[in-house]
Amino acid sequence: MVQATSLPRNETGIAAAVETLKQRFGDQLQTGQAICEQHGHTTTWITNQAPDAVAFPTSTEQVAEIVKVCAEHGVPVIPYGTGTSLEGHVNAPAGGICIDMMRMDRIIAVHAEDLDVVVQPGVTREQLNTYLRDQGLFFPIDPGANASLGGMAATRASGTNAVRYGTMKDNVLALEAVMADGGVIRTAQRARKSSAGYDMTRLLVGSEGTLGLITELTLKLQGIPEAVRSARCSFRSVDDACRAVMMTIQYGIPVARIELLDALSVRAANAYSGLDLPETPLLLLEFHGSDAGVVEQSDMFASIAEEFSGFDFAATSTAEERSKLWQARHDMYWASLQLRPGAKGISTDVCVPISRLAECVGAARDKAEGMGLMAPIVGHVGDGNFHALLLIDMDSGNERQKADEFVGWLNDLAISMDGTCTGEHGIGQGKRPYLQKELGETTRYMAAVKAALDPDNIMNPGKILEM
Amino acid sequence: MVQATSLPRNETGIAAAVETLKQRFGDQLQTGQAICEQHGHTTTWITNQAPDAVAFPTSTEQVAEIVKVCAEHGVPVIPYGTGTSLEGHVNAPAGGICIDMMRMDRIIAVHAEDLDVVVQPGVTREQLNTYLRDQGLFFPIDPGANASLGGMAATRASGTNAVRYGTMKDNVLALEAVMADGGVIRTAQRARKSSAGYDMTRLLVGSEGTLGLITELTLKLQGIPEAVRSARCSFRSVDDACRAVMMTIQYGIPVARIELLDALSVRAANAYSGLDLPETPLLLLEFHGSDAGVVEQSDMFASIAEEFSGFDFAATSTAEERSKLWQARHDMYWASLQLRPGAKGISTDVCVPISRLAECVGAARDKAEGMGLMAPIVGHVGDGNFHALLLIDMDSGNERQKADEFVGWLNDLAISMDGTCTGEHGIGQGKRPYLQKELGETTRYMAAVKAALDPDNIMNPGKILEM
Structure with a gap:
């Protein structure tokens, strides 16, 4: 295995956050070694860096609560879907709390007339397509793995039919996300297009959990x-x-x-x-x-x-x-x-x-x-x-x-x-030096955006940017 | 006319910046009242708020130079294309320097095999399509007016055939932009898709000149x-x-x-x-x-x-x-x-x-x-x-x-x-209160991004956000 970079751990903060979250969430917070290691595991060749605990929230409110506790103690939060990412995205190089989104797996609303659907982040693409089949609709992005839609948005996934239907960037209409301070935002309404302000949807798509945690997605659908x-x-x-x-x-x-x-x-x-x-x-x-x-x-x-x-x-x-x-x-x-x-x-x-x-x-x-x-x-x-x-x-x-x-x-x-x-x-952990080679100066402005939205660097630290 | 909001003017800074720029750029900087008023004019019902001077750069380096001078003196810069925007986008509510991009009108490279083109921001869509016709290619976005491509990207324009080809958000592959500190960035390479870091392309598209000035665009083309x-x-x-x-x-x-x-x-x-x-x-x-x-x-x-x-x-x-x-x-x-x-x-x-x-x-x-x-x-x-x-x-x-x-x-x-x-x-000046109604809390995080990339609020101030 290739050795992943470690980051300094905030031991006091982690202990305090785990304690508080245990009291609040009981069995929804797990600290067993096996479960922690499993949540550091991805289809990757980078060393496993396990989190200190894994939370299993069932609602946006619970995610926001967890983030607020972590923010208060300066503790990392790392979102987790199906663990099929390839660049060490779910590793916890500074420890912290993994947020497993897979219990947030509800399909909230299908708007067949508008060709869109609202889902929680733990819904997988196969689950969605099975659900939609009777209505003559499908969600086209297919990265191969039966990944979670939240994870697919977070990594700007695509796959075999992006050539026709685009990538996640093109197929997410709006996101709900929990930000580093625990605030909950909705990035856009359901209109097919909009010129209303900065494109926060596209800023979060591909941000790999480093700017906010995706808790709901509105996705474009296609007719079969x-x-x-x-x-x-x-x-x-x-x-x-x-x-x-x-x-x-x-x-x-x-x-x-x-x-x-x-x-x-x-x-x-x-x-x-x-x-x-x-x-x-x-x-x-x-x-x-x-x-x-x-x-x-x-x-x-x-x-x-x-x-x-x-x-x-x-x-x-x-x-x-x-x-x-x-x-x-x-x-x-x-x-x-x-x-x-x-x-x-x-x-x-x-x-x-x-x-x-x-x-x-x-x-x-x-x-x-x-x-x-x-x-x-x-x-x-x-x-x-x-x-x-x-x-x-x-x-x-x-x-x-x-x-x-x-x-x-x-x-x-x-x-x-x-x-x-x-x-x-x-980019994850593995390609950070190459992002620097590829976009040079631009990464300095990415870092400014990151610092503005996550000043204490608690959102999936050690990914995308070398900070 | 509806009265536009005024912002406090930095008189000393403006005088100093105009003086410096005049010495440096000679006739490429104009301060006549008529030309200034013309550059505050748009197809709009909002009162004209003229800039103090209009610069006519011919290169990215010149734009960066102008921005650096303005940054040093805390003076607003307002980008200008064909003046066909509809929400007071080119007004100068705090005065400052208008940067007229229309002398940057070169089509830099057509990559017919890759179906893309690199242009300067002052190229208009009709100019581009006339140029491309012989090669059997076209750029599909058609907002009606013969707008500049830089302006179209800045406002996330679309028009009659967005239903098939998407909006500017979907048709810009990469941008070069001058940022508030005078730094020049390139947001992406020419690959058709990428998961390399934050989507700075989409962050700039639709940012109406408030985060950076677009000095070059790489656009997707279609076969006729x-x-x-x-x-x-x-x-x-x-x-x-x-x-x-x-x-x-x-x-x-x-x-x-x-x-x-x-x-x-x-x-x-x-x-x-x-x-x-x-x-x-x-x-x-x-x-x-x-x-x-x-x-x-x-x-x-x-x-x-x-x-x-x-x-x-x-x-x-x-x-x-x-x-x-x-x-x-x-x-x-x-x-x-x-x-x-x-x-x-x-x-x-x-x-x-x-x-x-x-x-x-x-x-x-x-x-x-x-x-x-x-x-x-x-x-x-x-x-x-x-x-x-x-x-x-x-x-x-x-x-x-x-x-x-x-x-x-x-x-x-x-x-x-x-x-x-x-x-x-x-959004421009006209719809700022409605952006707030539409996206609520989200505008607070937009403001954080704006403050991070433009801490002195010199990039087209008074637009999009109420700050």
Whole structure:
């Protein structure tokens, strides 16, 4: 494991806050070692830094109460959803109180006429979509994991269909949040657009719990499309595949998903999901629209693919065949791990302008091979975002060091290409030096905003900014 | 004219700053009364409050220099584009230096492969679209006026095709801005999405020059659609028209524009633009897509309209007929003024959840009629946003008072319907009390952000927040 940075602990304050909260909340506050460690755990390679206690509030008022107690004693609060974040977001480097939001899991109101829904932060995206299905509605953001919607907003998550529907930034209409002083705000009303003052919604989305704790979300919904069609196409090179993607986007084909799997990923998928795909770079696509529209879209894509020597193109509108393919895509993390049993997966997350994508993916593959690292690559390539999953023996200091070097090299490369070190995973603890490299002076003004809204640095300290 | 609030003037500081800037910038700084008054002028009913001088920088470095001088002397800086804002945004209630951005009008780089463009803030949207046409690209946001892109970002503008393409918030990838201390920041790289830290882009978009001065914008572009089709349909009532809109949006028809004109507006358009439309509520639509796609979309709309007793439906894909109709829509402001020659137009700008739209528009029309106010209504109804244009004899104290009462009443009504007092015009000076009503406690945290980034309150003071 890579050692996470520790911050000074306020022992007196922590003891006092835990005592007060125990009296107030009884069983809703847990201090057992196992539960604390579990709440420091994420799908990450950064050392677990457990909080001192975990609170399980059931209402905004309870969250505000907890924050007020912590504010009074200068004690950190760290929000927790499903623990699927990847950059040490829920670690407690200065100790403090973890606020587990998963008991706040009510769907408060569906406004079908307005295509929006109001939910508590512990509702997961699958829970929401199951609930909505009968009404012909869905929430489109799909980061893979069945994450909590509060966590998805906090990290500005996106995933496979951001190319069509945007990221959390584009799909949150309004938030309710508990601020560092315990004040409760609502960032906007339910109108579809507004020019009313500073965009506090977007300021909180992606702030990773460092500016406020999200206690309610108003989300945009979509009507379930009349028709959905999937397609796949193999290519002779990553370069050809990326060029086909670029042209698809330029032609304005409204693809709902366009995913790249490199040859190694296809090999992993074949083995894990019992498929028989050519082990060369593959694009998986999904089209949403009318019956005629999705066929038109997939035909247009097919002719673009042909220009770039695509082969084995296949498209289907039947649900069963679609599911099989997309299930394989969703299982890529597990499939990749099977390429090297016992290895730990470390995911990179760069995103570059699409004109640089082929070059960036190619360089990443060459670099990994040159370093002797096994690193299957998958990508939400319509947005220029891809993940190399480094399969590392964590007992080998040499491999860990190589992984570290690769991650840093790739982040620097993406930044040099006018891209970002994180397309969707967030900064957390792991990428703070790269945020500095990426945005320089701008981080000084971010720090000013942070200091203004959380002067005592109690909101998820040690994340995003080096302060 | 309605009296704008004045703020205390820092006479010594202003004199010193003007003196320093004159020496440094020569003719690029103007202090003549006419030019100062012109730069306090907007399409607004709020009293002109002229700055003490107007600077005409040609580069980011010059803007930073000006801001540094003003910061040193505690003197306000007010950014100015085309002067088409509607809520007193460019007034100088405490005097100070207006920074006219219109000499910063270069299109710096078109990245056709990435569908983005880098421009200076003085580029207007028509200038940009003329420049892009040969490359098959366009920038979709159309607020009506040929506004500067910097101003459009600063007010979070939108307009007729926000229903399809979003607002400025959705179409700005990154900004360069000069901050209150003269520091220059770049808010993001050119990647299509990012989870790298606080969303400083969205914090600046809509901040109306109160947090930083936008000196460069990276904007998303769209490919010019293969086919564009327009349609119009008349309805027996605003209620029927709004219900048809609601169903169109629910069905997920990707309308590029869907505009409502009430009966009075249609009358004005007939007279001004030589049309012969039935003088009942009218919907104007535009569809973007493939040749087959736009016909499918307009057919789907036609059957929805029929359900709500729509009549005189007509659709066309020929450019000439389309232009005629949309020119009439764009001329509505001038057409409306002709309903009452000599009157001044005062525009409201509420936006409500679409389920409340019919009720809100109906109530606005009834209220205006009940008060004896002539107020044609047009709306970007796909988003729930509409404008009642009050035609007021500004020499009549009674009418001015009625207008004031109507505006306040409508803002309150929209807020009570979970809507906003401003869908796209911004808060400026005029709507500060309503921002408070709309978002309450949240404005306290907005004020904290403002104080952190602009501790001496020199960036466009007296706008958005009551401080």
